[in-house]
Amino acid sequence: MKKNVLFIIFILLIGCSDFEPFEGIAITQYADKVIRFSSQYTANSWSAARALGKENVYPDYGDYINAWASLTDDDQREFLELGFDTVQTVTKIQIFETYNPGAVDSVFLRDAGTKKWNLVYAKPAVKGLPEKSRIFEIFLIEETTFFTDAIRIAINSPAIPNWNEIDAVAITGQRKKK
């Protein structure tokens, strides 16, 4: 009897980790709605809505109307808040910077349940990047433990001279199984 009890305890101990990773369906989606923004160059060309959907400037580099640009070139800090159609966890963020890259200095993801913003990236703007478009990729060290429905991108526009344009924003992770 004692041996059986010990054996059962041993079996139970094997699963003693309190962590159960989320197992959903892999997904990458592009931002599909504008929630808020600090400014936009016009309501049409270079508008915040131009940062929605799949990239349509990248890999080209330059001052194209199909990317978001702020109203002024370097007068103030800027931000974009963009929403996603499907809530999901996040392991990777991609920001398509197609003109004067390097100004993004912090990124937040919004918890779809609590509506709180969670800081996932905070580094100084990167000066001196080559004059070419880039996919700025942020790899999270852990999959988010919350489902997100929006992203906030903060841009230190004065740190990187001239307009800093964003063509598209994508997040990768897992969505719930239906």
Next chain:
Amino acid sequence: MKKFLFSVVIFSSISCSVIGQGCSDAGFCTMGAMKPDQPFNKKVPIKLRSMEISFYRGKTTLSPVVYVATADMSFNIIDNKTFFQVKLPYQAVNGNFGKTGSIGDISLCLTRNVFSSEKFDVSFSLGGKIRSNDANTKSDMGLSYPMYYQTSLGTYDLVTGISLVSKKWLFATGLQHPFNQTKNTFTYERWVPVYHNGEGQEFEDYVLSYAPCYQLKRGTDIMLRAERNFRYSRFNFTLGLLPIFRINKDEVTDPNTFQRVKLEGTTGMALTGIVTAGYSFDVKSGIRFLYGKKFTDRQVNPDGLTRHSVSTISYYYRF
């Protein structure tokens, strides 16, 4: 005995598809009282010094394969009940990211036989591990390797344990506690663009399969060892189980925010099954083969101490 063997078979059968983790070349399971296959013979006078040379191969759960050559010296001090052990390893790692190699962490351990009878001995060990480097070895391009490739754990550790050894059985328990964090600076953002030129989702996935380990602080480990020994005049065999429990979470710096983060999935048990086979040339020397197979693991293993299997061959000389 039959039930014990039955249990081992059951564990073996349920583990076939499970990736393992736990026992490794770098841990405390081969120090002092926590060693496997400890001698127990009341007819032969105890030898006061021993020297063991071993060669280890460990296949990790990712591409790296770890090779370690170890000189393990033990000699008595004060009286014939107290021994001091020194382990000097040379470690080499070969994996998809590259190759590394250097002197590994040095183990020092004082072991005292605190009780001895005709039926069993009880020994207590106290020691530590001294790092040989800061666990931030870098590639030719200047990128820090993940912990899997590091030849040192990068920490100063306290190690202590106690064992009970009889003719047939060995039971041991031990604790390993690191005092500092490593200086490792491995990040995905540096490796993804350069590994296979960043072309191909499979290569990105491979980089991301290494758990984050930026300035890693490992949690504390507690080990248990239960081992059945079959001793004959020249041959001896052991069959054992080695569960290692990480009781608190590993902690790293998030390189995206520079905040300290306790990683989920890093606590829990890693279970290894171990068999050894030894042959004694005479009362002084012999050889031993050890094979370990992992049955269960923790979900996340930033320290790189993950092994599908380990095998060690060693030669010992006692005098």
